Amino acid sequence: xxxxxxxxRAIVAEALAEQHRLQQESIDTILKAxxxxxxxxxxxxxxxxxxxxxxxxxxxxxxxxxxxxxxTFKALITVIVTGLAGAVWFGVKAVLGK
Numbered sequence: 103x104x105x106x107x108x109x110x111r112a113i114v115a116e117a118l119a120e121q122h123r124l125q126q127e128s129i130d131t132i133l134k135a136x137x138x139x140x141x142x143x144x145x146x147x148x149x150x151x152x153x154x155x156x157x158x159x160x161x162x163x164x165x166x167x168x169x170x171x172x173x174t175f176k177a178l179i180t181v182i183v184t185g186l187a188g189a190v191w192f193g194v195k196a197v198l199g200k
Contacts, residue, residue: 137147145153 140146
């Protein structure tokens with residue numbers, strides 16, 4: 103017994119529509135859960151732009167602190183190496199001067 107093509111298409115379309123509906127319900131549920139969690143932290147739906155700006159500011163601050171730490175580390179290494187080179191130089195000068 104062979105099913106007509108129109109009937110097969112209708113069944114497939116119905117199955118796809120049901121799957122789409124279920125996915126949309128899942129997405130809606132997830133979005134509601136995320137909004138609920140954010141609201142529990144005091145972040146309302148209207149605060150998204152401000153929240154994004156806050157995170158961008160925090161990222162810039164973190165990067166500047168990391169850069170300052172890198173420069174501080176490099177400066178510290180430079181001071182230590184310069185001190186050791188000076189100590190060696192004075193040691194060589196003292197040995198050659200005697």
